[in-house]
Amino acid sequence: MQDFRTAIGCASAYPEGQVTIGGVVFAIPEGGPNTWSAAAVALDHGDQPVSIEVGVGAFGVESAHLLLTTHKGERLPGSFAMLEFFGSGGAYYARPLDGDEDVRDWLFSEYTNAINGTSTVEVFAAGSGFQRAYRLDMLTVELPVAFRTQTLDMIRVSDWGNYELQRLNVHGITITAVPEPSSLLVGLLGACLAGFGGWRTRRRMKT
Numbered sequence: 001m002q003d004f005r006t007a008i009g010c011a012s013a014y015p016e017g018q019v020t021i022g023g024v025v026f027a028i029p030e031g032g033p034n035t036w037s038a039a040a041v042a043l044d045h046g047d048q049p050v051s052i053e054v055g056v057g058a059f060g061v062e063s064a065h066l067l068l069t070t071h072k073g074e075r076l077p078g079s080f081a082m083l084e085f086f087g088s089g090g091a092y093y094a095r096p097l098d099g100d101e102d103v104r105d106w107l108f109s110e111y112t113n114a115i116n117g118t119s120t121v122e123v124f125a126a127g128s129g130f131q132r133a134y135r136l137d138m139l140t141v142e143l144p145v146a147f148r149t150q151t152l153d154m155i156r157v158s159d160w161g162n163y164e165l166q167r168l169n170v171h172g173i174t175i176t177a178v179p180e181p182s183s184l185l186v187g188l189l190g191a192c193l194a195g196f197g198g199w200r201t202r203r204r205m206k207t
Contacts, residue, residue: 013126013127013134014028014034014126014134015028015124015136016028016029016030016031016034017030021067021123021124021136021138022065022121022123022124022138024065024123024138024174025174026065026067026171026172026173026174027172028171028172034171035169035170035171036052036157036169036170037071037167037169038050038071038081038159038161038167038168038169039071039072039167039169042159042161042162042167047162049158049159049160050158050159051156051157051158051159052156052157052170053154053155053156054154054155054156054157054173055153055154056151056152056153056154056155056175057151057152057153058151058152058175058177059150059151059152059177060147060148060149060177060178061085061143061147061148061152061175061176061177062142062143062147062148062176062177062178063140063141063142063143063175063176064083064085064140064141064143064155064173064174064175064176065138065139065140065141065173065174065175065176066083066138066139066140066141066170066172066173067123067136067137067138067170067171067172067173068097068102068103068120068137068138068139068168068169068170068171069103069104069105069106069135069136069137069168069169069171070099070103070104070105070106070111070112070161070166070167070168070169071105071106071166071167071168071169072105072111072164072165072166072167073099073100073103073104073105073111073112073166074099074111074112074165074166075098075099075100075101075112075114076098076099076165076166078098079096079097079098080097080098080099080159080160080161080165080166080168081096081097081103081157081158081159081160081161081168082094082095082096082097082156082157082158083095083097083141083155083156083157084155084156084157084158085141085143085147085152085154085155086152086153086154086155086156087146087147087150087151087152087153088150088151088152088153089146089149089150090150091143091144091146091147091150093141093143093144093147095141097139097168099112099166100112100113100114100115101114101115101116101120102115102116102119102120102139103115103120103137103139103168104137106134106135106136106169107133107134108129108130108132108133108134108135109130112166115137119139119140119141120137120138120139120140121137121138122135122136122137122138123136123137123138124136136171148178152175155173157170
């Protein structure tokens with residue numbers, strides 16, 4: 001875990017609490033560690049892959065919205081990270097992440113500065129100028145229809161980057177489910193994310 005409000009640039013403006021950004025409600029921890037940082041984890045694991053597994057337990061999930069950035073992002077051949085979604089009845093979906101396409105560096109600098117503007121969009125920015133402009137981007141992942149009739153048991157986030165090359169930051173996650181028109185906070189993201197309450201579900205009626 002890492003507290004992004006203590007980072008360089010304008011990270012002191014990092015949003016906290018229950019906030020709506022990009023039209024989606026996220027629950028971001030206040031007053032302490034607020035982000036799962038693969039770079040921070042990798043300090044104890046060298047260049048080995050690192051991952052987190054997050055229990056969800058929500059039925060009928062349609063999509064997931066993730067606040068993501070990278071540390072020292074690069075546009076590399078192939079993907080450097082993967083999102084995996086596991087359903088109770090065997091539904092499975094893997095979403096690879098590419099730098100300068102799906103995700104970019106959290107700080108405007110010499111690293112990755114592009115996103116595709118479709119599945120990934122900028123939803124928060126503060127500051128201006130080189131190494132002073134800070135941003136958060138939201139990736140929306142549409143899940144296969146098989147998840148509509150199953151419980152989303154878990155999301156696994158895997159990262160096989162390098163501390164001096166590219167590592168993923170997960171700032172918040174909200175899922176959208178279809179059966180009921182209600183919202184609820186699912187809870188913490190498990191022991192490895194203690195204190196990180198950035199997991200939220202929202203539900204909407206089928207159309």
